[in-house]
Amino acid sequence: MPYYAGIDIGSTAIKIVIIDKDANIVGQKVSGSGSMFYKYAKESLAQLVQDIGITLNDIVYIVSTGYGRKLFKEADETISEITANAFGAVKAGESFGTIRTIINIGGQDSKAIGLDEHGHVVNFAMNDRCAAGTGKFLDVAAAKLEIDVEELGECHFNASGTPLSINSTCAVFAESEIIGLLGNEHSKEDIVAGIHFSIAKRIIRLAKKVGLNGVIYFDGGPALNAGLVAAIEDELGCELAIPEYPQITTALGAAILAKEGYSYSVSKELQE
Amino acid sequence: MKQNEQPEKATRRVRKVEDPKARHQRHEAMEALKMLDALRHDFSKPLSSMDYFYELFEKVYCRREKLHSAKPMVGTLCIQIPYEIIYAMDAVPVRLCNGFHTNEQSGGEFMPAKSCSLVKATLGMLKQEDIPGVDKLDYLVHPTTCDQKTKSISMVEEIGYDVYHMEFPRVKESEESREYWRRTIRKFTKDLSKDLGRKINRRSLKSAIQKVGKAQLAYHRLNELRKLKSVPILGKDIFLITNAFFFDDIERWTEMTLAVCSEAEARVKEGTSAAGKRSPRILYTGSPPIFPNLKLPYMIEQADGVIVADESCSANRLFNDMVSVDEWFMYDMVDAVADRYLKGCTCPIFTKNDDRKRRLKELIESYNVDGVVYQSFAGCQVYEMEQRSIQQQMEALGIPMLYVETDYSPGQGGQLSTRIEAFMESLKVKNRRKQEG
Numbered sequence: 001m002p003y004y005a006g007i008d009i010g011s012t013a014i015k016i017v018i019i020d021k022d023a024n025i026v027g028q029k030v031s032g033s034g035s036m037f038y039k040y041a042k043e044s045l046a047q048l049v050q051d052i053g054i055t056l057n058d059i060v061y062i063v064s065t066g067y068g069r070k071l072f073k074e075a076d077e078t079i080s081e082i083t084a085n086a087f088g089a090v091k092a093g094e095s096f097g098t099i100r101t102i103i104n105i106g107g108q109d110s111k112a113i114g115l116d117e118h119g120h121v122v123n124f125a126m127n128d129r130c131a132a133g134t135g136k137f138l139d140v141a142a143a144k145l146e147i148d149v150e151e152l153g154e155c156h157f158n159a160s161g162t163p164l165s166i167n168s169t170c171a172v173f174a175e176s177e178i179i180g181l182l183g184n185e186h187s188k189e190d191i192v193a194g195i196h197f198s199i200a201k202r203i204i205r206l207a208k209k210v211g212l213n214g215v216i217y218f219d220g221g222p223a224l225n226a227g228l229v230a231a232i233e234d235e236l237g238c239e240l241a242i243p244e245y246p247q248i249t250t251a252l253g254a255a256i257l258a259k260e261g262y263s264y265s266v267s268k269e270l271q272e
Numbered sequence: 273m274k275q276n277e278q279p280e281k282a283t284r285r286v287r288k289v290e291d292p293k294a295r296h297q298r299h300e301a302m303e304a305l306k307m308l309d310a311l312r313h314d315f316s317k318p319l320s321s322m323d324y325f326y327e328l329f330e331k332v333y334c335r336r337e338k339l340h341s342a343k344p345m346v347g348t349l350c351i352q353i354p355y356e357i358i359y360a361m362d363a364v365p366v367r368l369c370n371g372f373h374t375n376e377q378s379g380g381e382f383m384p385a386k387s388c389s390l391v392k393a394t395l396g397m398l399k400q401e402d403i404p405g406v407d408k409l410d411y412l413v414h415p416t417t418c419d420q421k422t423k424s425i426s427m428v429e430e431i432g433y434d435v436y437h438m439e440f441p442r443v444k445e446s447e448e449s450r451e452y453w454r455r456t457i458r459k460f461t462k463d464l465s466k467d468l469g470r471k472i473n474r475r476s477l478k479s480a481i482q483k484v485g486k487a488q489l490a491y492h493r494l495n496e497l498r499k500l501k502s503v504p505i506l507g508k509d510i511f512l513i514t515n516a517f518f519f520d521d522i523e524r525w526t527e528m529t530l531a532v533c534s535e536a537e538a539r540v541k542e543g544t545s546a547a548g549k550r551s552p553r554i555l556y557t558g559s560p561p562i563f564p565n566l567k568l569p570y571m572i573e574q575a576d577g578v579i580v581a582d583e584s585c586s587a588n589r590l591f592n593d594m595v596s597v598d599e600w601f602m603y604d605m606v607d608a609v610a611d612r613y614l615k616g617c618t619c620p621i622f623t624k625n626d627d628r629k630r631r632l633k634e635l636i637e638s639y640n641v642d643g644v645v646y647q648s649f650a651g652c653q654v655y656e657m658e659q660r661s662i663q664q665q666m667e668a669l670g671i672p673m674l675y676v677e678t679d680y681s682p683g684q685g686g687q688l689s690t691r692i693e694a695f696m697e698s699l700k701v702k703n704r705r706k707q708e709g
Contacts, residue, residue, distance in 0.1 A: 079693075120702075
């Protein structure tokens with residue numbers, strides 16, 4: 001049976017999704033991208049293939065996406081993570097209704113994507129170069145507060161009263177702001193909540209550029225952080241659609257595009 | 273940090289510190305070569321007539337050969353300085369607006385952190401006192417166009433240059449502005465003639481207007497080909513050609529541009545296209561791409577887009593409007609030259625900019641544009657501000673627009689190319705759906 005793979009090589013993690021001919025997910029994997037994107041992506045794919053009991057030859061078409069997309073030489077096609085994210089969100093978010101806005105926070109960027117009623121990208125906005133308000137910023141803040149990134153969500157709900165205000169979401173400047181707040185004897189919990197709300201405000205500003213319509217879908221690694229999800233919902237005043245596995249939406253989109261790309265290339269061969 | 277340890281001893285490597293000027297020039301050459309290689313080799317179906325231009329840039333920026341000799345060199349620091357007047361005195365205008373990241377960094381010391389890359393790079397280049405392609409600068413003209421250019425005049429003077437201040441109005445439509453600008457140009461004509469000790473007369477000005485006009489016509493002939501369904505030349509080559517106009521000998525430039533025209537026209541006859549069948553047709557507008565900062569045009573066309581038109585002061589605006597003379601008398605010609613530079617200008621510095629909107633609309637229609645890419649250099653307030661009204665205009669026209677804020681740093685590839693690729697992908701989907709009905 002033919003299988004299709006989508007590989008999303010991001011700044012922090014490599015996400016791989018393998019689907020079958022009916023677009024069912026048969027395998028998925030998240031691993032660190034480190035400094036050797038290509039090597040780790042290849043290893044990760046080999047491992048995943050082995051885990052689900054197929055061989056690399058069973059994968060007939062691969063689409064790569066993410067920062068490292070061009071490095072993955074075995075890919076039949078590359079696609080930008082914006083297009084892949086849109087395809088993945090439409091599939092993964094089917095049960096939520098028609099998704100018109102996607103908010104994605106990744107390791108080093110954040111973006112908002114506007115979709116039309118058919119799920120096609122109509123516009124998008126991305127943060128500028130720096131890692132302000134992204135997963136990297138959460139890493140830096142957690143490290144300074146001496147807690148694990150996984151604990152951030154729990155911390156958020158233990159904050160007292162009005163959250164603190166963190167003015168800078170820049171990973172570097174925020175650290176000195178956090179030091180200032182610690183110096184004023186604020187609790188870790190309050191600081192964490194402050195960080196989440198500052199990211200939430202920032203991402204909503206970005207999302208407003210593309211327009212907030214219909215179901216708002218939130219994905220990317222930081223969507224695993226329940227505290228951040230709550231902060232964005234509070235700032236938006238509505239509920240977000242969070243997929244079961246928020247990290248793999250873009251890889252899933254690439255896998256779907258791999259399936260389409262394969263049938264397109266086959267039909268072209270038949271024509272010729 | 274480890275506690276209670278002996279302080280560490282410094283280790284030094286024996287080496288020779290490179291001469292700063294040589295190092296700067298080496299960095300410039302590397303930057304130039306990298307872009308030239310990319311423009312030349314990363315695209316299929318190159319035009320062989322483009323070799324002249326690739327070699328010209330290599331000659332000037334890598335081998336640092338001088339181009340003109342025995343003629344006075346007049347440096348210009350904006351598009352608004354009339355080439356016709358300078359040519360009429362048998363002097364050579366050289367536009368010094370710079371596109372090097374190396375110079376942007378060294379010129380950064382003069383300017384606030386968030387300011388225009390072009391102004392910073394130009395200051396950095398002037399500071400080097402060894403201007404590529406130019407043996408010796410005899411004159412330097414600086415207009416009071418945008419704020420950053422205006423305020424940087426004093427820094428250029430601080431470096432040690434004598435600068436001719438050319439006053440420029442901020443309102444375009446009024447009769448007062450028109451008269452004010454005409455007076456500026458009349459005065460400039462007199463002052464330049466006196467300072468260079470060179471005469472200008474009816475005959476020499478008429479022939480200069482015609483010389484520039486011929487160059488404009490060559491550009492127009494080339495541009496006509498970009499209206500076709502299968503475009504025979506990519507935008508990255510057009511930008512290189514128009515950039516060469518900054519400093520090349522004008523007659524040689526015209527001849528070489530016509531050679532590109534002929535080759536491109538032959539391609540049209542063969543039915544060869546420089547772009548793909550589904551390549552989205554892009555209109556480029558905003559802060560000017562100046563060699564070697566051609567990364568945005570490069571990225572657009574690497575992402576399978578094709579730049580079919582532009583509205584920027586490093587390309588289209590240089591050639592768009594021609595001098596229109598009623599009678600070939602001195603006073604009429606000088607005023608006609610002045611008018612060409614003010615009336616045709618679509619720079620965002622003016623209070624109102626309906627002309628820019630009109631031109632964009634006209635370009636979209638006649639070049640059959642699918643999408644607009646609007647670049648603003650970070651810190652270029654006027655382009656940043658005017659983005660809003662252009663965005664609104666594009667929404668009304670139903671033309672998708674991508675707005676990008678960049679500077680000259682080469683290391684911005686990842687995020688920028690993702691945006692550009694996604695934009696091209698969305699335009700392709702839109703086109704496909706339009707075809708399917």
